Amino acid sequence: MKRDSRLSGLLHVLLHMAGRDVPVTSEHLARIMQTNPVVIRRIMAGLRKRGYVSSGKGHGGGWVLARDLAEITLRDVHEALGEPELLAIGHRTEAPSCLIEQAVNAALADSFREAEAMLLARLGTVTLAMLHADFSARLALRGRAEGSCP
Amino acid sequence: MKRDSRLSGLLHVLLHMAGRDVPVTSEHLARIMQTNPVVIRRIMAGLRKRGYVSSGKGHGGGWVLARDLAEITLRDVHEALGEPELLAIGHRTEAPSCLIEQAVNAALADSFREAEAMLLARLGTVTLAMLHADFSARLALRGRAEGSCP
DNA sequence: CATCATGTAATTATAGAAGTTACATGAAAA
DNA sequence: TTTTCATGTAACTTCTATAATTACATGATG
Numbered sequence: 084m085k086r087d088s089r090l091s092g093l094l095h096v097l098l099h100m101a102g103r104d105v106p107v108t109s110e111h112l113a114r115i116m117q118t119n120p121v122v123i124r125r126i127m128a129g130l131r132k133r134g135y136v137s138s139g140k141g142h143g144g145g146w147v148l149a150r151d152l153a154e155i156t157l158r159d160v161h162e163a164l165g166e167p168e169l170l171a172i173g174h175r176t177e178a179p180s181c182l183i184e185q186a187v188n189a190a191l192a193d194s195f196r197e198a199e200a201m202l203l204a205r206l207g208t209v210t211l212a213m214l215h216a217d218f219s220a221r222l223a224l225r226g227r228a229e230g231s232c233p
Numbered sequence: 234m235k236r237d238s239r240l241s242g243l244l245h246v247l248l249h250m251a252g253r254d255v256p257v258t259s260e261h262l263a264r265i266m267q268t269n270p271v272v273i274r275r276i277m278a279g280l281r282k283r284g285y286v287s288s289g290k291g292h293g294g295g296w297v298l299a300r301d302l303a304e305i306t307l308r309d310v311h312e313a314l315g316e317p318e319l320l321a322i323g324h325r326t327e328a329p330s331c332l333i334e335q336a337v338n339a340a341l342a343d344s345f346r347e348a349e350a351m352l353l354a355r356l357g358t359v360t361l362a363m364l365h366a367d368f369s370a371r372l373a374l375r376g377r378a379e380g381s382c383p
Numbered sequence: 384c385a386t387c388a389t390g391t392a393a394t395t396a397t398a399g400a401a402g403t404t405a406c407a408t409g410a411a412a413a
Numbered sequence: 414t415t416t417t418c419a420t421g422t423a424a425c426t427t428c429t430a431t432a433a434t435t436a437c438a439t440g441a442t443g
Binding site for chain 1: 234235236237238239240241242244245248249266307317318319320321322323324325330331332333334335336337338339340341343344345347348351352355356359363364365367368371372375381382
Binding site: 234235256258259260270271274275278288289290291292293294295296 | 422
């Protein structure tokens with residue numbers, strides 16, 4: 084089962100935007116993410132709706148951060164993506180009539196809920212500012228090199 | 234991202250086997266799971282290798298439980314499936330050269346590890362015997378009805 | 384008004400899992 | 414001992430969810 088890397092990718096893109104004060108085009112971001120501009124627009128739409136970024140058309144248009152990095156948590160970004168499933172495993176049947184399967188579902192559901200809640204809580208404590216600080220620390224360690232992709 | 238229901242399905246099958254003392258054919262199990270006998274054999278192979286079930290060929294052949302339900306945890310079953318991924322989200326790049334992406338990965342990795350460890354620990358505390366007891370309780374509540382699929 | 388960039392619907396391509404076929408192996412019954 | 418039945422696997426064929434692409438509309442800027 085292939086793992087969804089949109090959260091990871093979107094965080095990458097947001098931190099790249101953080102460095103710049105001019106709008107960044109979807110095409111530019113797509114190059115960084117090695118994907119298609121349309122995919123970027125689709126993903127960014129959720130962030131725009133929540134006011135984390137804004138977009139402009141025409142010459143000099145593109146995407147800019149609309150909030151401070153410290154105000155955005157990883158959980159916020161996850162929600163902006165439409166709260167995709169966190170767990171890779173699930174029930175075979177959602178509302179089974181078979182009592183055996185009901186018992187199976189009940190046992191699994193508890194564990195699933197707990198793990199999801201924990202992960203969400205954890206994501207809620209990490210801000211983009213923290214990630215950016217970590218990046219800066221890594222950059223300092225590595226020396227003068229660029230350190231990030233184009 | 235579609236969730237993997239093999240664990241759920243396999244548990245269902247195992248509990249159905251628990252009731253009977255005669256071998257159950259792959260074809261029969263496939264009917265319960267609404268799938269193909271070959272799929273059943275593929276999945277059961279992992280359980281057999283670990284000694285949880287045994288299989289016999291020819292007339293009167295099929296699958297039987299080789300261990301007590303109390304000796305098998307949900308974690309054991311998960312491992313018998315080949316330890317499929319538990320989390321639906323992951324890193325975009327596993328070993329990125331971009332320092333920004335390294336920071337992103339590091340932040341996510343902590344949360345991921347923690348959630349996975351917790352879920353595995355949780356699955357390790359639940360035995361098939363517990364699930365069977367839960368099934369029996371549900372059966373008692375419902376009355377005389379069959380309660381489980383064929 | 385020409386160009387550039389986003390906004391979105393519609394379509395196509397791709398990859399991974401599930402399902403199926405085919406046939407070999409071996410056990411029990413006739 | 415021959416037939417039937419069931420597993421054991423490899424090979425192949427759908428199937429399906431997602432990403433990628435195409436196409437075109439909207440609107441801003443020089």
